[in-house]
Amino acid sequence: MKYRMLFTAVAAAGLLLGGSALAQDKKQLAFVVNASSDFWKLAEAGVKKAQGELGSYELQFRYPAQGTAAAQNALMDDLVTAGVDAIMISSADPKNSIDAFNRIAGQVPLFTTDSDAPESNRIAYLGSSNTDAGVQAGEEMVKAMAGKEGKCMGFVGFLGADNAKERIAGFKQAIEGKGIELVDVRGDDVDFTRARTNVDDVLVANPEINCMVGFYSYNPPKIYEALQAAGKLGQITVVAFDEDPVTLGAVKEGSFASTVVQQPFEWGYQGMKLMAKYLEGDKSGVPENKLIIVPTKVIEKGNVDAFEADLKAKIASAG
Known part of the structure; x- marks a missing residue:
C-alpha cells in the first residue's frame, strides 16, 4: 500500500510538472500600450478574444509604469528577458525610441499600433491612418x-x-x-x-x-x-x-x-493573430508598405446608439 501511494504521488507530481512545462512551452505575445487610459479597455478585450482562439499561445496585455518612452522601453526589456516571443506596442515617443525599438527588434519580432515608429526596424504598423x-x-x-x-x-x-x-x-x-x-x-x-x-x-x-x-x-x-x-x-x-x-x-x-x-478592439484581436501567424512563418499578413490600416469612422447623434450596442457586443464576445 505504501509503495502504491508513493507511486501515485510521484505520478501526480509528474503530471503537475508536465503541465507546467507545457505552459512554459507556449509562445508568448505581448501588447504594450502607451499609458494607462480607459481607451485601451477595448484593445484588451480584443486580446482576450484572440486568446480564446490561440490556445497554443500565452497573450499578455501590459501597461507601462508611466506614460513615457523610458518606462515603455524598460517594460519591453523585461518582457524579452522573461521570454516573450513577439511584441506589439503603441509608442509614446517614436522619435526618441528608435535605438530602443531597434534593440528589441533585433531580439524578437516587433510591431507597432496606434502610434507608429516608421524609422525603426518594426515589422509593420497595424492601426488607424x-x-x-x-x-x-x-x-x-x-x-x-x-x-x-x-x-x-x-x-x-x-x-x-x-x-x-x-x-x-x-x-x-x-x-x-x-x-x-x-x-x-x-x-x-x-x-x-x-x-x-x-x-x-x-x-x-x-x-x-x-x-x-x-x-x-x-x-x-x-x-x-x-x-x-x-x-x-x-x-x-x-x-x-x-x-x-x-x-x-x-x-x-x-x-x-x-x-x-478608431477600432482598438480590432488592434488587439487582429494584432495578436498577425503576430502568431508571423511566428509560424506566415508573413502574408504584412503588406509591402508595412501598413495595415483599420478604418476610422464618424459617430454622430444619428448612429451613436447603434455604435454603443456594437461596442457592448464586442466586449461581451471576449468573455
Whole structure:
C-alpha cells in the first residue's frame, strides 16, 4: 500500500510538472500600450478574444509604469528577458525610441499600433491612418460650424507622438480655406489633471475660442467637464476623438458635434493573430508598405446608439 501511494504521488507530481512545462512551452505575445487610459479597455478585450482562439499561445496585455518612452522601453526589456516571443506596442515617443525599438527588434519580432515608429526596424504598423482620422475630424468641424468663422483650440496628450502630429496635420488640411483656424494645440503628457486645466485656462485666457477638438480619448471628456463647469456646453463647438462613455453621451445629447472613432478592439484581436501567424512563418499578413490600416469612422447623434450596442457586443464576445 505504501509503495502504491508513493507511486501515485510521484505520478501526480509528474503530471503537475508536465503541465507546467507545457505552459512554459507556449509562445508568448505581448501588447504594450502607451499609458494607462480607459481607451485601451477595448484593445484588451480584443486580446482576450484572440486568446480564446490561440490556445497554443500565452497573450499578455501590459501597461507601462508611466506614460513615457523610458518606462515603455524598460517594460519591453523585461518582457524579452522573461521570454516573450513577439511584441506589439503603441509608442509614446517614436522619435526618441528608435535605438530602443531597434534593440528589441533585433531580439524578437516587433510591431507597432496606434502610434507608429516608421524609422525603426518594426515589422509593420497595424492601426488607424491618423492623417485620415484628422481629416475626418476637420471635415466634421467644417460641417458643424456651418459657414461661421472658427477659432479652434486643440488638446492632446503627446505633442511629439506621430499619431498626434498626423491627426493635427489632417485636421488643418481639412479646415484650410474654410474660415476656420486651429489657433494652438495644448499638450498634457497624459496627465489628466493637466488635461482639464488646459481647457479651463483656455476658457479664461482665450474668449475668442469658439470651437475645440480633443485629439486623444480622454481629452473630450475633460473638455466636457470644463465646459459644463463654465456653463458653456453647447456654446463652443466640439469635435472629439474616440469612444469614451462621456464623449458618446455628449454626442447623444448634442453637446458635441461628433466623434471620430478608431477600432482598438480590432488592434488587439487582429494584432495578436498577425503576430502568431508571423511566428509560424506566415508573413502574408504584412503588406509591402508595412501598413495595415483599420478604418476610422464618424459617430454622430444619428448612429451613436447603434455604435454603443456594437461596442457592448464586442466586449461581451471576449468573455
